[in-house]
Amino acid sequence: MKLNERSLAFYATCDAPVDNAGFLYKKGGRHAAYHRRWFVLRGNMLFYFEDAASREPVGVIILEGCTVELVEAAEEFAFAVRFAGTRARTYVLAAESQAAMEGWVKALSRASFDYLRLVVRELEQQLAAVRAGACPPPPLPRRPSALPPKENGCAVWSTEAPVASAALSGSEPPPPPPRRRASAPHGPLDAAPFAQLHEWYGQEIRALRSRWLTSRAQPDRCQGLSWATEGH
Amino acid sequence: MRYNEKELQALSRQPAELAAELGMRGPKKGSVVKRRLVKLVVNFLFYFRTDEAEPVGALLLERCIVAREEPSGFSISFMEDPERKYYFKCCSEEQCQEWMEALHQASYEFMRRSLIFYRNEIQKMTGSPGAVRHI
Numbered sequence: 001m002k003l004n005e006r007s008l009a010f011y012a013t014c015d016a017p018v019d020n021a022g023f024l025y026k027k028g029g030r031h032a033a034y035h036r037r038w039f040v041l042r043g044n045m046l047f048y049f050e051d052a053a054s055r056e057p058v059g060v061i062i063l064e065g066c067t068v069e070l071v072e073a074a075e076e077f078a079f080a081v082r083f084a085g086t087r088a089r090t091y092v093l094a095a096e097s098q099a100a101m102e103g104w105v106k107a108l109s110r111a112s113f114d115y116l117r118l119v120v121r122e123l124e125q126q127l128a129a130v131r132a133g134a135c136p137p138p139p140l141p142r143r144p145s146a147l148p149p150k151e152n153g154c155a156v157w158s159t160e161a162p163v164a165s166a167a168l169s170g171s172e173p174p175p176p177p178p179r180r181r182a183s184a185p186h187g188p189l190d191a192a193p194f195a196q197l198h199e200w201y202g203q204e205i206r207a208l209r210s211r212w213l214t215s216r217a218q219p220d221r222c223q224g225l226s227w228a229t230e231g232h
Numbered sequence: 233m234r235y236n237e238k239e240l241q242a243l244s245r246q247p248a249e250l251a252a253e254l255g256m257r258g259p260k261k262g263s264v265v266k267r268r269l270v271k272l273v274v275n276f277l278f279y280f281r282t283d284e285a286e287p288v289g290a291l292l293l294e295r296c297i298v299a300r301e302e303p304s305g306f307s308i309s310f311m312e313d314p315e316r317k318y319y320f321k322c323c324s325e326e327q328c329q330e331w332m333e334a335l336h337q338a339s340y341e342f343m344r345r346s347l348i349f350y351r352n353e354i355q356k357m358t359g360s361p362g363a364v365r366h367i
Contacts, residue, residue, distance in 0.1 A: 001241065002289030005233050007310040011294045014311075016341055043294065043340030044275065059234030064243050064274055083239050113274035116343045123350035123362045130357045 012040065012047040012057045019043070020107040023052075025075060025094040034075060034094060041104075044113045046081075061091055068108045077101040081108060244271065244278040244287045250334045253282060255305075255321030265321060275339050277308070291318065298335045304328045308335065 020041040025034035026048060037048040037058065044064055047057040061081060071080045075094040079101060082090045095101035110116075251271040256279055257263050268288070269280040275294060278287040295311040304325050307317040322328040336342070354362040 001237060001287055003235065003240070004291045004310065005235075007295065007312065008235075008292050009233055010310065010312040011292065014295065016294070017344065043344075045292075045294075057233055061236055062240055062243070065239065065246070083236070083242070085238065085242060088238060088242070089236060113340055113343065116340065116347065117274075120343055120346045120350065123347065123354065126362050127350050127353050127357075130354060 027092040044111050063111045079105050246273050248273050257319040259316040293338045306332050
């Protein structure tokens with residue numbers, strides 16, 4: 001298959017936001033040795049270079065339709081990028097620290113275009129709802145909440161990890177964590193109590209999520225990892 | 233540059249945002265217009281010979297320039313070489329508009345900007361940047 005490799009190489013080294021970068025060990029093949037490479041994640045493309053100063057990537061892993069998993073390997077801090085299909089390749093990578101490994105696993109799990117599009121669509125719907133000044137649905141029976149409140153008193157889930165935020169907002173600082181306000185200065189929803197807003201948004205998102213999960217019934221499309229259920 | 237071709241081929245078989253048979257001409261001098269099944273999947277444009285399962289080729293759509301090419305056609309080129317164009321011929325004005333619109337949105341960078349935009353808008357209206365559950 002032909003591919004516009006020249007453009008791809010250009011994209012690898014241009015000034016678009018970088019979602020993560022660092023040295024990783026990459027296993028050559030099933031029985032091959034690890035090679036230390038400089039990895040750059042940009043969008044749904046994971047480029048790898050001979051070293052940080054190289055002008056052109058050695059290669060790229062296109063990150064659509066993959067899962068990211070922790071693996072048992074001789075190498076410490078190892079994880080895998082696994083694609084579906086009988087002869088599909090599994091890329092085994094190893095970071096140089098626990099923190100680096102966690103950072104990579106998180107960034108790679110959210111890297112697909114598919115996932116980003118889903119997030120954008122959810123926000124688009126939320127904005128439309130907020131603008132329409134829609135009445136919140138009738139209060140639902142209180143269900144036992146397994147979600148512990150966050151330290152700042154507000155149970156809105158944070159949207160981005162610091163690395164991803166920095167990449168997304170370019171030169172701007174990441175948005176401050178959501179603050180609980182007694183009443184918002186503008187907007188049609190300032191009369192609704194926060195808990196009700198949270199429940200309302202949560203409902204919408206749970207519904208969207210279950211629709212998404214059923215439409216992506218193949219396990220290889222699942223982006224979730226154990227971190228996805230942390231403390232919310 | 234090495235790339236995971238099998239996975240790219242698998243991607244070409246995923247549901248498309250847009251797919252149609254269009255006339256296509258490559259950037260090389262002297263190339264002729266050929267009928268191709270053109271398929272937009274995430275930020276890739278695949279093109280197939282009609283009735284073939286594997287694509288002839290794929291274009292990553294990051295940093296691309298989409299321009300109108302009269303009559304009822306458009307071109308795709310890339311920022312590092314804007315004059316090196318892939319030409320596409322549509323069967324109508326509407327189809328051409330539809331493709332140009334879809335291609336404009338088919339980049340990761342565009343999606344990123346949309347994300348920032350929506351979060352800012354929601355923040356302006358509600359004081360918080362929107363609740364999105366990471367799944």
